[in-house]
Amino acid sequence: xxxxxxxxxxxxxxxxxxxxxxxxxxxxxxxxxxxxxxxxxxxxxxxxxxxxxxxxxxxxxxxxxxxxxxxxxxxxxxxxxxxxxxxxxxxxxxxxxxxxxxxxxxxxxxxxxxxxxxxxxxxxxxxxx
Numbered sequence: 001x002x003x004x005x006x007x008x009x010x011x012x013x014x015x016x017x018x019x020x021x022x023x024x025x026x027x028x029x030x031x032x033x034x035x036x037x038x039x040x041x042x043x044x045x046x047x048x049x050x051x052x053x054x055x056x057x058x059x060x061x062x063x064x065x066x067x068x069x070x071x072x073x074x075x076x077x078x079x080x081x082x083x084x085x086x087x088x089x090x091x092x093x094x095x096x097x098x099x100x101x102x103x104x105x106x107x108x109x110x111x112x113x114x115x116x117x118x119x120x121x122x123x124x125x126x127x128x129x
Contacts, residue, residue, distance in 0.1 A: 001119055014071070036098065037105035045097065045105065048112045057119035068097060071111050075104070 006017045021030060022100040037045075049064035062070070073079040091100075100108065116123065 034101040037100050037102055041102065041105045041109065045109055045112065047108060048116065051121050051123055054110065054118050055119065055121040057121065071108055072097070074111055075107060
Protein backbone atom coordinates (compact mmCIF):
# COMPACT_ATOMS: atom_id res chain seq x y z
CA UNK A 1 0.00 0.00 0.00
CA UNK A 2 1.48 3.34 -1.03
CA UNK A 3 0.80 6.59 0.80
CA UNK A 4 -2.56 8.27 0.39
CA UNK A 5 -3.53 11.86 1.18
CA UNK A 6 -7.19 12.61 1.80
CA UNK A 7 -8.53 16.12 2.32
CA UNK A 8 -11.45 15.83 4.72
CA UNK A 9 -13.75 18.32 3.00
CA UNK A 10 -16.93 16.28 3.23
CA UNK A 11 -18.52 13.09 4.51
CA UNK A 12 -17.52 11.11 1.41
CA UNK A 13 -13.84 11.87 2.01
CA UNK A 14 -14.17 11.04 5.73
CA UNK A 15 -15.75 7.67 4.88
CA UNK A 16 -12.97 6.96 2.38
CA UNK A 17 -10.33 7.81 4.99
CA UNK A 18 -11.98 5.42 7.46
CA UNK A 19 -11.92 2.64 4.85
CA UNK A 20 -8.22 3.31 4.24
CA UNK A 21 -7.53 2.99 7.97
CA UNK A 22 -9.53 -0.24 8.20
CA UNK A 23 -7.54 -1.70 5.27
CA UNK A 24 -4.15 -0.45 6.47
CA UNK A 25 -1.47 -3.00 7.30
CA UNK A 26 -0.11 -3.38 10.82
CA UNK A 27 2.28 -0.61 11.83
CA UNK A 28 0.90 1.80 9.22
CA UNK A 29 1.12 5.48 10.16
CA UNK A 30 -1.76 7.97 10.08
CA UNK A 31 -1.17 11.71 10.33
CA UNK A 32 -4.18 14.02 10.68
CA UNK A 33 -3.34 17.72 10.71
CA UNK A 34 -4.68 21.08 9.69
CA UNK A 35 -4.18 22.01 6.05
CA UNK A 36 -1.13 24.16 5.36
CA UNK A 37 -1.18 27.59 3.77
CA UNK A 38 -2.42 27.88 0.22
CA UNK A 39 -0.79 29.34 -2.89
CA UNK A 40 -2.81 32.58 -2.76
CA UNK A 41 -1.68 33.19 0.82
CA UNK A 42 1.91 32.47 -0.17
CA UNK A 43 1.76 34.90 -3.09
CA UNK A 44 0.22 37.59 -0.89
CA UNK A 45 2.86 37.08 1.81
CA UNK A 46 5.76 37.45 -0.66
CA UNK A 47 4.21 40.50 -2.32
CA UNK A 48 3.77 42.14 1.09
CA UNK A 49 7.29 41.21 2.20
CA UNK A 50 8.71 42.65 -1.03
CA UNK A 51 6.77 45.89 -0.48
CA UNK A 52 8.07 46.18 3.08
CA UNK A 53 11.61 45.44 1.92
CA UNK A 54 11.44 48.15 -0.78
CA UNK A 55 10.01 50.68 1.70
CA UNK A 56 12.93 50.20 4.12
CA UNK A 57 10.88 51.16 7.21
CA UNK A 58 12.91 52.42 10.17
CA UNK A 59 15.93 52.47 7.84
CA UNK A 60 16.08 48.66 7.72
CA UNK A 61 17.63 47.50 4.46
CA UNK A 62 16.48 43.89 4.82
CA UNK A 63 15.67 41.27 2.21
CA UNK A 64 12.15 39.85 2.04
CA UNK A 65 13.52 36.62 3.60
CA UNK A 66 14.90 38.52 6.58
CA UNK A 67 11.61 40.38 7.00
CA UNK A 68 9.78 37.05 6.93
CA UNK A 69 11.99 35.71 9.71
CA UNK A 70 11.42 38.87 11.76
CA UNK A 71 7.63 38.71 11.38
CA UNK A 72 7.55 34.99 12.16
CA UNK A 73 9.59 35.74 15.29
CA UNK A 74 6.98 38.32 16.34
CA UNK A 75 4.37 35.52 16.21
CA UNK A 76 6.52 33.22 18.35
CA UNK A 77 7.78 30.88 15.62
CA UNK A 78 11.24 29.45 16.15
CA UNK A 79 13.80 31.55 14.30
CA UNK A 80 17.54 31.22 14.74
CA UNK A 81 20.32 33.21 13.10
CA UNK A 82 23.71 31.65 12.34
CA UNK A 83 26.90 33.15 10.93
CA UNK A 84 27.54 32.70 7.22
CA UNK A 85 30.45 30.57 6.05
CA UNK A 86 31.98 33.40 4.04
CA UNK A 87 31.84 36.06 6.75
CA UNK A 88 28.85 37.73 5.10
CA UNK A 89 26.98 37.92 8.38
CA UNK A 90 24.19 35.98 10.00
CA UNK A 91 21.27 34.45 8.15
CA UNK A 92 17.98 33.04 9.46
CA UNK A 93 17.32 29.30 9.78
CA UNK A 94 14.76 27.12 11.49
CA UNK A 95 11.56 28.54 10.03
CA UNK A 96 9.41 27.38 7.15
CA UNK A 97 6.31 29.29 6.19
CA UNK A 98 5.33 26.33 4.00
CA UNK A 99 4.57 24.42 7.20
CA UNK A 100 2.21 27.07 8.58
CA UNK A 101 -1.49 26.28 8.77
CA UNK A 102 -3.91 28.51 6.89
CA UNK A 103 -4.75 30.29 10.15
CA UNK A 104 -1.09 30.77 11.08
CA UNK A 105 -0.39 32.13 7.58
CA UNK A 106 -3.35 34.50 7.86
CA UNK A 107 -1.95 35.73 11.19
CA UNK A 108 1.48 36.24 9.61
CA UNK A 109 0.02 38.23 6.72
CA UNK A 110 -2.01 40.33 9.18
CA UNK A 111 1.13 41.18 11.18
CA UNK A 112 3.01 42.12 8.00
CA UNK A 113 0.18 44.34 6.74
CA UNK A 114 -0.35 46.01 10.13
CA UNK A 115 3.36 46.77 10.45
CA UNK A 116 3.48 48.10 6.90
CA UNK A 117 0.42 50.30 7.46
CA UNK A 118 2.00 51.77 10.61
CA UNK A 119 5.17 52.55 8.68
CA UNK A 120 3.67 53.97 5.51
CA UNK A 121 4.43 51.05 3.19
CA UNK A 122 2.79 51.49 -0.20
CA UNK A 123 1.19 48.19 -1.11
CA UNK A 124 1.18 46.78 -4.61
CA UNK A 125 -2.14 46.01 -6.29
CA UNK A 126 -1.57 42.30 -5.56
CA UNK A 127 -1.37 43.03 -1.81
CA UNK A 128 -4.30 45.43 -1.82
CA UNK A 129 -6.53 42.93 -3.65
